[in-house]
Amino acid sequence: MTAQTMFDKIWCDHVVVPETPDTPAVLYIDLHLTHEVTTPQAFAVLRRAGLKVRRPERTLGTIDHSSPTDPEQVFGRVPIAVESAGRQIAEFERNCREFGLELLDMKHAERGIVHVIGPELGLTQPGSTIVCGDSHTSTHGAFGALAFGIGTTEVGHVLATQCVLQRKPRAVAINVSGRLPAGVGAKDLILAIIGRIGVGGGTGCVFEYRGEAIRALSMEERMTVCNMSIEGGARAGMIAPDDTTFSYLSGRPRAPQGAAWERAVNGWRRLPTDPGARFEREVDIDAAQLEPMITYGTNPAMVLPVSGRIPASGDSAFRKALDYMGFTPGDALKGKPVDVVFIGSCTNGRISDLRSAAGVLRGRRVAKGVRMLVVPGSQSVKRLAETEGLDRIFTAAGAEWRESGCSMCIGMNGDTVARGKYSVSTSNRNFEGRQGAGARTLLASPVTAAAAAVNGRISDPRELLT
Amino acid sequence: MEPIRHIRSRTVVLPSTNIDTDQIVPARFLTTTTRTGLGATALFADWRFDAAGNPRPDFVLNTPAAAGCRILVAGHNFGCGSSREHAPWALTDYGFQAIISTEIADIFRSNALKNGLLPVVIDAASHAWLGQHPGVELSIDVERRTLILPDGRAIEFPLEAFARYCLLSGVDEFGFLLGQADRIAAFERARA
Numbered sequence: 001m002t003a004q005t006m007f008d009k010i011w012c013d014h015v016v017v018p019e020t021p022d023t024p025a026v027l028y029i030d031l032h033l034t035h036e037v038t039t040p041q042a043f044a045v046l047r048r049a050g051l052k053v054r055r056p057e058r059t060l061g062t063i064d065h066s067s068p069t070d071p072e073q074v075f076g077r078v079p080i081a082v083e084s085a086g087r088q089i090a091e092f093e094r095n096c097r098e099f100g101l102e103l104l105d106m107k108h109a110e111r112g113i114v115h116v117i118g119p120e121l122g123l124t125q126p127g128s129t130i131v132c133g134d135s136h137t138s139t140h141g142a143f144g145a146l147a148f149g150i151g152t153t154e155v156g157h158v159l160a161t162q163c164v165l166q167r168k169p170r171a172v173a174i175n176v177s178g179r180l181p182a183g184v185g186a187k188d189l190i191l192a193i194i195g196r197i198g199v200g201g202g203t204g205c206v207f208e209y210r211g212e213a214i215r216a217l218s219m220e221e222r223m224t225v226c227n228m229s230i231e232g233g234a235r236a237g238m239i240a241p242d243d244t245t246f247s248y249l250s251g252r253p254r255a256p257q258g259a260a261w262e263r264a265v266n267g268w269r270r271l272p273t274d275p276g277a278r279f280e281r282e283v284d285i286d287a288a289q290l291e292p293m294i295t296y297g298t299n300p301a302m303v304l305p306v307s308g309r310i311p312a313s314g315d316s317a318f319r320k321a322l323d324y325m326g327f328t329p330g331d332a333l334k335g336k337p338v339d340v341v342f343i344g345s346c347t348n349g350r351i352s353d354l355r356s357a358a359g360v361l362r363g364r365r366v367a368k369g370v371r372m373l374v375v376p377g378s379q380s381v382k383r384l385a386e387t388e389g390l391d392r393i394f395t396a397a398g399a400e401w402r403e404s405g406c407s408m409c410i411g412m413n414g415d416t417v418a419r420g421k422y423s424v425s426t427s428n429r430n431f432e433g434r435q436g437a438g439a440r441t442l443l444a445s446p447v448t449a450a451a452a453a454v455n456g457r458i459s460d461p462r463e464l465l466t
Numbered sequence: 467m468e469p470i471r472h473i474r475s476r477t478v479v480l481p482s483t484n485i486d487t488d489q490i491v492p493a494r495f496l497t498t499t500t501r502t503g504l505g506a507t508a509l510f511a512d513w514r515f516d517a518a519g520n521p522r523p524d525f526v527l528n529t530p531a532a533a534g535c536r537i538l539v540a541g542h543n544f545g546c547g548s549s550r551e552h553a554p555w556a557l558t559d560y561g562f563q564a565i566i567s568t569e570i571a572d573i574f575r576s577n578a579l580k581n582g583l584l585p586v587v588i589d590a591a592s593h594a595w596l597g598q599h600p601g602v603e604l605s606i607d608v609e610r611r612t613l614i615l616p617d618g619r620a621i622e623f624p625l626e627a628f629a630r631y632c633l634l635s636g637v638d639e640f641g642f643l644l645g646q647a648d649r650i651a652a653f654e655r656a657r658a
Binding site: 016017021022023024026028037038040041044045051054065066082084085087088091133134135149150151152153154156157160161162163165167169199200203204230231233235299315316317320410411412419429431432433434437438 | 481482483484486488489492493494496497498499500501512517541542543546547548549550551569571572573576577580581626627628631638639640642643644646647649650653654
């Protein structure tokens, strides 16, 4: 038999109707995650056509994108401040009721960002196909799943048929050798990878992250890496499942249990790419050479080591980006003043991210004039952080501690950065206006963001880590 | 959907590279629950309008020459970032029928085709020529997958066979997928 990539294996296992020159493959979807923002128009199509959801048990709803993070609003003691968001949430609740879908609603103890709760509940499993109307669905690939974002029309297709029409993408290997140095984490690694391949480098591709540095990552770190595959243009990113994966999933409420668990793990062990399997392209990165990274422009590939200087010249897009950011070619990034620090999002809103940030803040204060917002990725992450006392470290330092959601990553719920202000953010996109009209975003790891909060300036976090 | 066989229009040029879907429709417009109405207010909102909501006279869509243009020529890697289908909804609501670039991001491309918005990826030299000649009249032949320049030169572009069939016949993919119900049921039984 020909050697197969992990992507090939999962793809072949889910083909309902093979692709032909005239038609794409019909691909079966094991898990459909849904949220309030990208579904209303899809439910409307089903309603008009008199269709039901084909597999409600393979569908889960949560509320994350436009939901408030202020507890008064979350728990209904005051109305949701962004009225259109409140109406959208109410419509999603009605749709889930009408179509018989399980919803982790506003007050639910397991609600959270869609890409945080899937893994947390044990729903995200190796070998499965997962879609959601959100481009960061690539996160779930960390478990050796084929997971990708879809549009609202496709959300309707999956609700009604549990399938999508797809042409097979190409598999690209990202080989990461060596080990990450101290103070350099998964966020720095993926930013460096995107800096290397560019924001469109993965168009038409699925990434498989491989190599010693990847094997050494925890599941939460692997999720951070896969999460930002889309920022390199790849719809999906994957990492082969191993004992790290299995021990993360073992005992999770919706993972297989008992004999079913043993059977599942035996199957999952056959998923990794066969020796000798061919990738369309391979990219090699040496983890040992990396430093803490931070972006300086308006896309995630405009990234530098925190000790670096902005290039002295570039094309018109480069100049436009620098103009938006208020930076000058040749500027050093370290020492630039910061107005806002955001810790959270599907990229860095998990418990290990909060622990890292708290590690920098413990016994220190957020610098005068800096607003720091800490938003856990889910209500479960929030509870665990509170059990560990992380919330008190944040609030004692002068940061705001909130309910879970996408919050300031996308700024739909009123958590925004003001025009012209600088935000060091652990989220995934530094696009113009992403955190609010005119906001200037610098993407970084949780420790780099926390160091910026403490110093009020862009800083090398290694100077604050003991 | 209406069948789309030919598109004929002058072009409007937005040369920026990596135009992400947050620029096409900023997130604050995503609380809508319908597909319509995004063209007037949301499309390129932060480039089209100043903080007070007034049109920026220097933005190309606000210039008289852009009125009625159905073809947008944009820089490399158009539509990257968020999967929001609001981006093609806003572009079609505004009146665009085709986007020409040297690269178009995967999810945007897929979403565009489902809404009768044609993604046209061409070579860098032809694209550069279009960038230097804003407002030229182009003709796009969907069946032949060709873009015809004013001098009659034809440039081929890739268009997936099934997407082309759907555009030409005015059907959507949904009917095809619903027609696979028996095979989907058989697949589910075989895995159970």
